[in-house]
């Protein structure tokens with residue numbers, strides 16, 4: 008297998024409902040990634056697009072072929088990946104594999120979503136379609152509901168009183184907004200307080216509005232190249248050194264592990280093993296904070312803190328820049344926004360920018376190795392990637 | 399390969415408050431809802447059995463922001479129940495004030511009934527789900 012590098016990245020600003028189409032958003036992000044890579048659209052040999060909902064949001068299936076045409080790609084193979092919120096991470100993993108295999112030298116991978124455009128009731132319905140339509144949706148389960156169920160399990164399993172746990176979770180959201188305020192691409196660029204979290208409406212007990220990421224529109228894109236090409240195209244190629252992906256069925260079927268998500272632990276193990284690295288080697292992570300409790304669960308499963316202890320670590324500031332592990336300096340899904348199909352490669356965007364030292368006041372100084380973590384559904388899909396400086 | 403218990407057969411039984419599962423002839427584990435292989439050993443020698451429909455609440459949430467088309471149902475309680483036979487099953491909890499439910503509900507004994515979701519433009523027709531109620 009050949010070494011594969013990210014040679015260019017792009018993303019739109021993440022926003023609430025806006026007027027551009029999923030194809031337009033993707034093309035904006037893609038052209039920025041293409042320009043950074045010092046290539047032309049015609050140099051791209053294949054397109055991989057993460058998108059979950061364009062069929063319903065815009066009545067558009069095959070959004071990737073229209074994106075390829077709009078960009079002026081040369082009739083290249085174009086595939087779409089649907090893994091709910093992890094769609095573009097699954098696309099990224101496969102795109103890397105295709106280049107590593109030698110089949111292609113330069114490919115474009117990214118994601119696009121116009122979820123905010125749908126409005127909250129329809130978006131809530133269609134997001135819930137990523138849970139089990141046979142055995143979960145009939146009960147009225149929503150995505151906040153999934154993580155609300157996990158919150159109560161977490162509180163019980165680790166004997167952390169709910170009131171205490173909720174303060175730890177609120178601190179996760181406060182941290183996300185602190186960094187979001189420093190990210191020009193973020194949907195929410197304002198800091199929040201503990202009171203803001205506790206005064207927000209109840210969405211799914213015990214999760215309140217500020218425990219939850221927003222519905223968002225946006226896109227992100229990455230150009231990948233084999234090592235030989237990457238060295239010619241970029242002074243700062245970022246190598247993909249580890250990848251993992253695993254799946255699970257519905258929440259009840261995961262009973263032996265909950266509130267841990269077994270797919271994450273399997274995926275992370277694959278990524279660390281492929282990279283020959285361990286959690287202590289990671290300088291910065293963009294992880295899937297769809298809900299505040301999700302961050303605590305992820306931090307433990309990824310090996311950064313002991314089980315049941317990540318909330319205390321968050322309270323001690325260990326997940327902020329300068330702490331043990333810099334978590335979500337982009338503002339994460341909570342503050343940067345979560346246009347679901349675009350989220351995975353937007354995490355890659357942030358890690359690449361961090362490793363290149365281009366993040367201004369949210370820069371993790373001297374970051375050399377970064378990681379991404381993306382979750383789709385009730386832990387149905389979890390993907391991880393580890394990226395390292397190539398200079 | 400033939401299914402021992404289809405989604406439709408499982409659903410039709412639940413509509414009569416009968417909870418069906420699959421007992422593995424190789425390892426003895428109970429699989430519910432149905433799968434084509436045993437949830438423990440992936441064996442295929444499965445026999446349809448009727449379960450007790452009784453169990454213990456493991457976790458819950460009260461949904462205040464519902465999906466499109468289910469506004470009239472909110473707020474409502476979703477629970478994960480550990481059945482006496484071992485597997486966990488998701489359902490709703492009836493007979494309680496949804497706004498008053500707290501973590502004290504965890505560990506309470508419940509028995510299964512059912513409720514119908516009439517379906518919407520995305521679902522393939524009507525669907526049935528477990529509606530649990532507290533045991534006396």
Ligand SMILES: [Zn+2]
Pocket residue numbers: 422423424425426427436437438439440441
């Ligand atoms: Zn078995």
